[in-house]
Amino acid sequence: MYPRWLLAGCIVLVAQADGEPGHIFVDPHSGHFVDTYGRVRIFHGVNAVLKVPPWLPQTDHFTSDNSLDAKTMDLLQEWGFNVVRLGVMWPGVEPEPGQVDQGYLQRVRYVVDELKKRGIHTLADLHQDLGSRYFCGEGFPEAYVEELLRDPSSQMSQVPRFPHPFPDLPRNESGVPSLQGCLQRLFSEYYSTYQVGALFAELYRSGSRLQDGFLRFWTAISNEFKDDPNLLGYELLNEPSGTCLKAHDAFACRLSGHAMPVEFNNKVEAYYLTPLYQAAARAIRETGAKQVIFYEGTVWPKVGADVFPGPALGAETQQALAYHIYCQPGDGDNWPSGLVCDAAQEIFEPRSVSGKAAVWSV
Numbered sequence: 521m522y523p524r525w526l527l528a529g530c531i532v533l534v535a536q537a538d539g540e541p542g543h544i545f546v547d548p549h550s551g552h553f554v555d556t557y558g559r560v561r562i563f564h565g566v567n568a569v570l571k572v573p574p575w576l577p578q579t580d581h582f583t584s585d586n587s588l589d590a591k592t593m594d595l596l597q598e599w600g601f602n603v604v605r606l607g608v609m610w611p612g613v614e615p616e617p618g619q620v621d622q623g624y625l626q627r628v629r630y631v632v633d634e635l636k637k638r639g640i641h642t643l644a645d646l647h648q649d650l651g652s653r654y655f656c657g658e659g660f661p662e663a664y665v666e667e668l669l670r671d672p673s674s675q676m677s678q679v680p681r682f683p684h685p686f687p688d689l690p691r692n693e694s695g696v697p698s699l700q701g702c703l704q705r706l707f708s709e710y711y712s713t714y715q716v717g718a719l720f721a722e723l724y725r726s727g728s729r730l731q732d733g734f735l736r737f738w739t740a741i742s743n744e745f746k747d748d749p750n751l752l753g754y755e756l757l758n759e760p761s762g763t764c765l766k767a768h769d770a771f772a773c774r775l776s777g778h779a780m781p782v783e784f785n786n787k788v789e790a791y792y793l794t795p796l797y798q799a800a801a802r803a804i805r806e807t808g809a810k811q812v813i814f815y816e817g818t819v820w821p822k823v824g825a826d827v828f829p830g831p832a833l834g835a836e837t838q839q840a841l842a843y844h845i846y847c848q849p850g851d852g853d854n855w856p857s858g859l860v861c862d863a864a865q866e867i868f869e870p871r872s873v874s875g876k877a878a879v880w881s882v
């Protein structure tokens with residue numbers, strides 16, 4: 521038996537090793553976020569995502585819509601916010617395949633450090649909507665998309681051209697649809713197009729250049745921030761798509777393009793997202809980063825099923841479900857539309873948790 525003081529000494533050491541001030545953990549028993557004192561922490565915050573170059577909100581001066589400068593941060597602190605979900609954009613990190621832009625990482629670090637001075641944590645969000653400007657959105661470095669469009673053997677170049685099954689849009693000489701044309705529809709409708717489906721299928725294909733780049737992104741980010749307790753965690757992929765993934769699934773794509781999604785189950789989460797997320801989590805943990813890893817399902821509500829069949833990262837304790845569910849535009853304007861929101865929150869949210877992952881609502 522060891523003397524009592526030695527045991528006590530060990531405990532203090534363990535607590536210090538785990539206890540970089542500011543580091544937030546998931547308590548796997550309760551599913552709560554806790555700090556190093558064991559206190560439950562509740563986060564309120566905002567998204568800050570710049571979806572065009574230079575891929576970070578500007579930090580020099582205040583604007584009413586897209587700055588993240590000192591004044592904006594002071595206001596966030598004054599209003600009681602304690603987290604920012606920051607779009608750390610893939611084309612910013614990897615402007616050309618295989619080349620990580622250290623300058624961009626330093627600009628991200630500057631934002632994280634300035635937020636830290638105001639007691640605000642940062643969630644690093646690999647943000648995307650529709651993946652590419654070629655498809656009226658953004659998110660993946662365009663060079664990957666261009667390679668796939670050029671490669672006659674890719675699914676993307678074999679399926680009907682974007683925005684099929686919708687009517688064509690005016691484009692410029694590089695084949696990029698005009699913004700004005702894009703804006704004629706709600707952006708989310710373009711998920712129901714063959715080429716966007718093929719782009720996501722490529723991301724989910726193990727060993728594809730696109731997936732390798734995605735993993736490289738997470739290695740670069742976690743390597744940069746692994747010792748930073750103010751970085752709350754890594755949100756692997758904003759709003760992954762599960763629509764039109766298969767080239768010959770013409771019926772499903774057409775149907776979902778014009779009406780409702782055809783599936784409300786968790787097959788996409790189980791078969792495509794879980795392996796992708798596990799690969800990204802391995803890349804992150806290999807750098808030694810210990811922060812929480814946030815993962816997301818598709819945005820469609822599930823009926824009679826959890827968002828994932830179980831915690832997506834298996835036995836990993838530091839994981840959280842980034843839960844997205846949306847109501848119709850204009851919800852809350854009146855009572856019938858408010859009901860849709862209530863249904864979304866009251867019926868689907870309790871079903872979102874399975875196992876011991878923490879839950880993060882956006």
Ligand SMILES: *[C@@H]1O[C@H](CO)[C@@H](O)[C@H](O)[C@H]1NC(C)=O
Pocket residue numbers: 653692693694695696
């Ligand atoms: C087409 O539009 C894209 C996006 O705005 C732009 O990057 C590209 O340079 C344009 N191409 C031409 C030929 O104007």
